[in-house]
Amino acid sequence: MIDWQAVWLTVRLAAATTIVLLAVGVPIAWWLARSRAPWRPLVEAVIALPLVLPPTVLGFYLLLAMGPEGPLGMLWAGATGGRLVFSFEGLLLASVIYSLPFAVQPFSLAFAAVDRSLLETSWTLGRSGPATFLRVVVPLSAGGILTGMVLSFAHTLGEFGVVLMVGGSIPGETRTVSIAIYDRVQALDFDGAAATALPLLVASFAVLAVTYGLRGLTIVPWLTRR
Numbered sequence: 514m515i516d517w518q519a520v521w522l523t524v525r526l527a528a529a530t531t532i533v534l535l536a537v538g539v540p541i542a543w544w545l546a547r548s549r550a551p552w553r554p555l556v557e558a559v560i561a562l563p564l565v566l567p568p569t570v571l572g573f574y575l576l577l578a579m580g581p582e583g584p585l586g587m588l589w590a591g592a593t594g595g596r597l598v599f600s601f602e603g604l605l606l607a608s609v610i611y612s613l614p615f616a617v618q619p620f621s622l623a624f625a626a627v628d629r630s631l632l633e634t635s636w637t638l639g640r641s642g643p644a645t646f647l648r649v650v651v652p653l654s655a656g657g658i659l660t661g662m663v664l665s666f667a668h669t670l671g672e673f674g675v676v677l678m679v680g681g682s683i684p685g686e687t688r689t690v691s692i693a694i695y696d697r698v699q700a701l702d703f704d705g706a707a708a709t710a711l712p713l714l715v716a717s718f719a720v721l722a723v724t725y726g727l728r729g730l731t732i733v734p735w736l737t738r739r
Contacts, residue, residue: 515708518685519693526601526689527669530608534616534665537609539658542620543646561614568611568674575607576678599681604689607679612668616661623657624650660724667720670713 545557563571579585579597585606589597597603627650635645651658673691680687682696690713697706 514705515712516688516690516693516697516705519688519690519709520712522601522685522687523670523689523691526604526608527666529605530612530669531616531662531666533605533609534612535658535662538613538616538620538661538665542617542661543624543650545617545621546624560617563611564614568672569678571611572607572675572678575610575675579603579606579679598679599683599687601680601686604676604680604687607675608669608672611672611675612665615664615668619657619661619664620654623654623660626657627653663720663724667717667724670716670720 541556541560545553545560576598577583579589581587581590581596581598586597589595589602595602597606631649631653632645635649671691672689673695676687676689677692677695680689680692682688682692688696690709694706694709694713697703697709
């Protein structure tokens with residue numbers, strides 16, 4: 514039988530992570546695409562670190578940082594009075610950090626591909642920086658932005674090591690689909706594990722199909738519209 518509670522929690526976590534990464538990742542990606550600062554490679558390395566670190570290693574350090582004695586855990590407890598580890602909020606923070614490169618890198622590549630002459634044309638037409646970004650950069654980068662969002666959502670769906678370290682397996686609060694599958698295999702409930710894994714398999718295939726379909730997608734910019 515499918516663990517729908519875990520499925521719903523996973524979808525909610527993936528959706529929230531994608532929204533946060535859109536808000537956080539776009540400014541970072543724009544800076545990376547346009548900056549010539551000497552420390553830019555260091556920033557890129559920090560962002561890409563989750564790609565090479567084993568999830569359990571990243572999860573371990575996040576657990577230390579978000580624990581009762583960790584800096585993030587102490588800040589959270591002081592602000593809310595609650596705990597950050599073994600909570601949905603902790604899972605969300607860990608997921609954002611873990612999936613950051615899956616959003617920032619497609620965003621940055623799409624932004625870097627925008628012809629600078631189009632930006633200069635927009636500026637000569639009297640458009641401000643933010644208006645130029647919304648009216649020129651975003652439409653031309655739509656494929657990269659959507660790809661980053663889709664990959665972030667899919668990556669969060671399949672998280673295991675990080676969510677296990679930070680959230681454990683609390684039903685209805687931190688028990689995601691991947692954790693539910695692991696628990697059922699541990700209990701030798703292979704039929705239940707297979708049933709719970711099926712939605713993840715279908716979702717992963719759909720995400721890949723959508724991602725490949727988004728290649729080269731752009732929206733014609735409306736430079737002259739006021």
